[in-house]
Amino acid sequence: MENSEKKHSLSLFAKRDSRSLMKICGLLARRGYDIESLNFSHIRETGLAKPIIVINSDREAELVKSQLYKLIDTVHAVWLN
Amino acid sequence: MNKTGAQLLVEALLAENVSMIFAYPGGAVISIFDELYKMSNKIRLIKPRHEQGGTHAADGFARATGKVGVVLVTSGPGATNTVTGIATAYLDSVPMIVITGQVSTAMLGSDAFQEVDIIGMTAPITKANFMIEDITELMPLVRKAFHIARSNRPGPVLIDIPADIQTASIDSNLIDYPIDDPVPKRINHSPVLNTVIDEINKSRRPLILAGGGVNIANANELLNKFINCYRIPVVHTLQGHGLNPDNELYFGGIGMHGTCYGNYAVQKSDLILVFGVRFSDRITGNKMKFAPRAKIIQVDIDRAEIEKNIKVYAAINDDISNVIADLLNLPLPTADFQDWINELNRVRDGNQLSFSQCNQLKPQYLIQLANEIFDERTIVVSDVGQNQMWVAQHYRFRRPRTLLTSGGLGTMGYALPAGIGAKLGSPDKEVLVITGDGGFQMNIQELVTVKEYNINLKILILDNHYLGMVRQWQQLFFEKRYSATYMENPDFSSIAQAIGIAGMTLDSTDSARSMITQLKESREAMVLHAKIEPEENVLPMVAPGAAIDNQVKIL
Numbered sequence: 001m002e003n004s005e006k007k008h009s010l011s012l013f014a015k016r017d018s019r020s021l022m023k024i025c026g027l028l029a030r031r032g033y034d035i036e037s038l039n040f041s042h043i044r045e046t047g048l049a050k051p052i053i054v055i056n057s058d059r060e061a062e063l064v065k066s067q068l069y070k071l072i073d074t075v076h077a078v079w080l081n
Numbered sequence: 082m083n084k085t086g087a088q089l090l091v092e093a094l095l096a097e098n099v100s101m102i103f104a105y106p107g108g109a110v111i112s113i114f115d116e117l118y119k120m121s122n123k124i125r126l127i128k129p130r131h132e133q134g135g136t137h138a139a140d141g142f143a144r145a146t147g148k149v150g151v152v153l154v155t156s157g158p159g160a161t162n163t164v165t166g167i168a169t170a171y172l173d174s175v176p177m178i179v180i181t182g183q184v185s186t187a188m189l190g191s192d193a194f195q196e197v198d199i200i201g202m203t204a205p206i207t208k209a210n211f212m213i214e215d216i217t218e219l220m221p222l223v224r225k226a227f228h229i230a231r232s233n234r235p236g237p238v239l240i241d242i243p244a245d246i247q248t249a250s251i252d253s254n255l256i257d258y259p260i261d262d263p264v265p266k267r268i269n270h271s272p273v274l275n276t277v278i279d280e281i282n283k284s285r286r287p288l289i290l291a292g293g294g295v296n297i298a299n300a301n302e303l304l305n306k307f308i309n310c311y312r313i314p315v316v317h318t319l320q321g322h323g324l325n326p327d328n329e330l331y332f333g334g335i336g337m338h339g340t341c342y343g344n345y346a347v348q349k350s351d352l353i354l355v356f357g358v359r360f361s362d363r364i365t366g367n368k369m370k371f372a373p374r375a376k377i378i379q380v381d382i383d384r385a386e387i388e389k390n391i392k393v394y395a396a397i398n399d400d401i402s403n404v405i406a407d408l409l410n411l412p413l414p415t416a417d418f419q420d421w422i423n424e425l426n427r428v429r430d431g432n433q434l435s436f437s438q439c440n441q442l443k444p445q446y447l448i449q450l451a452n453e454i455f456d457e458r459t460i461v462v463s464d465v466g467q468n469q470m471w472v473a474q475h476y477r478f479r480r481p482r483t484l485l486t487s488g489g490l491g492t493m494g495y496a497l498p499a500g501i502g503a504k505l506g507s508p509d510k511e512v513l514v515i516t517g518d519g520g521f522q523m524n525i526q527e528l529v530t531v532k533e534y535n536i537n538l539k540i541l542i543l544d545n546h547y548l549g550m551v552r553q554w555q556q557l558f559f560e561k562r563y564s565a566t567y568m569e570n571p572d573f574s575s576i577a578q579a580i581g582i583a584g585m586t587l588d589s590t591d592s593a594r595s596m597i598t599q600l601k602e603s604r605e606a607m608v609l610h611a612k613i614e615p616e617e618n619v620l621p622m623v624a625p626g627a628a629i630d631n632q633v634k635i636l
């Protein structure tokens with residue numbers, strides 16, 4: 001079977017606490033996105049974190065972006081590359 | 082002036098115009114209940130018999146009124162008992178605030194008595210959730226929670242408040258409390274609206290598909306106007322009930338138990354305008370074969386719904402009311418669709434919903450009778466399963482927000498407690514609960530709540546001694562191996578009477594009309610236990626995974 005999975009790299013601004021990491025990973029897991037790598041680093045003196053996540057999915061990257069934006073109060077910005 | 086967390090919470094609730102809370106007390110919220118006791122002239126407490134009942138009641142209150150339903154429970158089991166109700170509200174986009182008590186901050190993470198990570202548990206089924214870890218955050222976060230719950234696509238929000246935050250005190254002048262909700266910006270959709278008009282003009286078989294979003298946006302009137310101006314036929318999902326079923330352009334519900342002509346319309350259409358629909362599998366059937374000839378134009382306030390399940394030709398991400406109002410301001414299309422309307426009418430004439438007449442009491446007949454006897458303002462709350470589908474097929478909903486049903490999660494046990502909330506929220510309207518024997522027993526304890534608060538609720542139980550929808554699948558797909566679906570049931574009218582509620586039993590077609598009239602006329606709550614034909618099926622039906630025009634019509 002042909003493997004249609006693609007890698008998408010996501011770069012986020014998120015609230016800086018362990019709950020927000022849980023919510024982001026939980027969303028990716030339950031929507032069926034496989035996490036290939038993850039970096040969750042704090043940005044000093046901002047209350048923000050900058051997660052960088054590489055996911056595997058056969059779905060359009062835009063879909064995961066709009067799902068991540070539904071984490072109101074957790075995710076503030078998403079870039080895809 | 083110093084105020085405690087509990088006082089600030091009650092103040093914040095009053096600022097949101099909360100006048101009723103579905104609340105079950107416990108150790109971790111006792112200080113909040115103490116404040117509410119002092120404020121009992123402003124906020125009425127309704128105590129269910131189980132926290133799940135409380136969340137469904139808040140859900141019914143919210144769906145019936147459009148306001149935010151509020152629930153207050155204690156930590157641990159109080160919190161976990163709300164999970165089904167929260168998920169029900171989440172799947173059907175119901176605005177709700179659930180306030181849970183939590184163990185004191187110093188004990189968090191120690192597996193203290195009645196400690197549970199409710200934030201972690203409800204993260205996937207809430208629009209947002211947060212724990213208040215600092216008393217200065219309490220009022221602003223409650224404000225924010227209400228705003229999130231009711232704005233854009235509504236949904237449940239959970240606020241977890243540790244016991245020490247409730248008792249801590251602070252000078253209330255130090256709290257930075259935002260007053261106004263941000264005003265959403267109007268978006269100019271001109272280019273895509275022109276595309277919509279062009280496509281309507283090019284099409285020969287256009288169709289409108291209305292979903293729950295239409296009711297949530299209070300856009301029924303606008304949509305009816307749009308349908309009549311453009312003369313485009315309309316079909317709807319389970320949550321899309323409430324358009325005008327007497328309109329000649331109305332072709333009923335679609336999907337697994339949709340009408341033959343509604344499903345036919347979708348499969349033959351060349352252009353479908355979709356308003357507030359999330360394309361659940363119960364609507365689409367086999368997605369690869371759904372609306373094979375149609376260009377789909379999707380209007381939804383939730384960006385994440387666009388193309389989530391179905392590829393679309395064009396999309397508008399905005400409030401349905403705004404979009405329809407904008408469309409109505411554009412010049413009307415010149416195209417005429419009378420041939421298409423005539424074709425659909427011919428299909429409708431040959432495929433009316435029907436059921437076999439025999440000596441046994443038929444549930445479809447009871448629902449048609451209820452539709453005839455209860456007035457059109459009546460709010461009908463269905464449970465889940467066969468009773469729900471019979472209601473959807475045979476009751477004619479003429480007004481928005483008159484069918485309350487758990488569509489997305491399919492929660493058995495929803496109807497009775499949701500009916501309680503609907504009646505308390507809309508005391509001037511009749512509320513009719515139509516449930517099955519299985520679902521009724523899942524939250525049967527709430528009959529006591531009906532009695533305690535003298536709620537004038539009319540309850541019709543369609544008792545076929547089976548978990549009927551599962552039995553129907555077993556009959557169709559498992560060679561009648563009725564595994565665990567038979568129900569040995571009590572006499573529900575005796576149970577009602579023991580609680581102090583009038584109860585009647587209906588077991589013949591002859592007395593059906595007079596008993597349903599009695600149910601309507603009763604000035605107090607009443608339970609009507611109808612013993613219906615045990616093996617009646619919901620038809621037509623689309624087998625899971627089949628195309629929606631591949632319907633089983635008779636067995």
